[in-house]
Amino acid sequence: MKELSFFDGTFIQTNEKKVCIEDRGYQFGDGIYEATHVYNGKCFALERHLKRCRRSMRELRIPITYMDEELRAIHEDIIQKSQIKDGSIYFQITRCTAPRVHYFPEKVIPHLSMTMRQSDIHSDWQETGIHAVLSEDIRWLRCDIKTINLLGNVLAKQHAHEKDAQEAVLFRKETNLITEGSSSNLFIVKDEVLWTHPINNFILKGVTRSILLEECAPQLGLPVVEKAFSPQFALSADEMFVTSTSMEVTPIISLEGTTIGKGTPGKVTQKLLQAYHVLVKKECY
């Protein structure tokens, strides 16, 4: 199969109509999501994603009506049924379907939808590096929750897309500080130190970000500073890259038309990507 979907307990074709117009996910964006990558028929770092999923639901007070065991089993089922070896799994949980009022309805039965697709990691982007643009971060002040209120991210990514760039680097105008990418976390390497934005309400705690900071960087003996920095500081970096489940570790070779470092993927970036691939191999092969 090329793709397979799931909705509230049943496997479906992706284009089946399963959602009511008064699903709060449809009318308020009242829901959360996760996306994982499947390598060799195995879902990488699923436990970290499930943990974050629970946190997102707790923050929005969506009742957690799925045990981790169930979500894990659905992931295994969709991989098996689709027979996809290498692909991505996206799932979201919305609060419920109810007549439209802003506050939470009394009777809440969350909806779970999921799609698995064949997809390869962009290894070409990893080899050549990508171009990025700067975009004002106009999103809400709870970017730490992985919600489906994603219009700010959508508009930033569209801006990048129109400039033939692959990612938008977001910065807050009030503070002149970079937060993250439109669908990734941003890192720079400067004088052999790894810099990235600290965990707070302005960024999502990316799973790949956590793996890099907790496992890959220590392995390389690479000092890490979790501190926000300006676009100007970023432009003076030796290396720049983004992390995400679908991009893994992907070098940025230009930002807003300015070459970063030597204009080729940096050595530290490449070593981090290699260390990440070792972890993927260990868990999935």
Place this chain on the structure above:
Amino acid sequence: MKELSFFDGTFIQTNEKKVCIEDRGYQFGDGIYEATHVYNGKCFALERHLKRCRRSMRELRIPITYMDEELRAIHEDIIQKSQIKDGSIYFQITRCTAPRVHYFPEKVIPHLSMTMRQSDIHSDWQETGIHAVLSEDIRWLRCDIKTINLLGNVLAKQHAHEKDAQEAVLFRKETNLITEGSSSNLFIVKDEVLWTHPINNFILKGVTRSILLEECAPQLGLPVVEKAFSPQFALSADEMFVTSTSMEVTPIISLEGTTIGKGTPGKVTQKLLQAYHVLVKKECY
């Protein structure tokens, strides 16, 4: 009928499953909405709502594939078919259904959904006044677009609901300035001057707000200041009220537990509500 819905050209029951899980409204909140009130079988101020709808779509670059005439006709049809005399009509337009990527897909066919329900204006709230709480405005920086990315509004309204209040008054922490209500525009009357937040990216240009400023206030010879003010300034007001399609002009008699004015609906507020009702009568009866 008590309610009737519509999806992409067909009248449906509200609980029919019509939406695909990859509708971008469901996965990104990538859509816009409008809500109108029907008095005596006639939709009040529909032209203003349709104009704002077009603006929202232009701002998000959702192709406008409906003529105003069509949207007007669908409104008339749903009123006629439902046989509802007094009620509310909600409609939303999402960008399209497409495999999930952040940037806009190439082939875009927007989806239109609509629900009409019996509902009466809360005239009890207008007579007694409502209680409001203060809530930090954590929403994105394009609140001028009426999008379905509404989690910030949802969380604020829920906060009010849990405090037995009927509305949350939002303020930006950075500036200590009130913006608007969680689903309304906020006004105060102080020394016989009407104050409200100016039109910019921090608030929605409410239809009821516009009608008040353009028609009702001039009729009463009431001076208007469109200038942002702090919660402290608001607490010292003689009167406070919110405007929205469903609340019309509704007095606030306490904010965060502090009595506003005399703790009863203010005289200017009542006059503005009367002037508004005259306009409704003129257009719909």
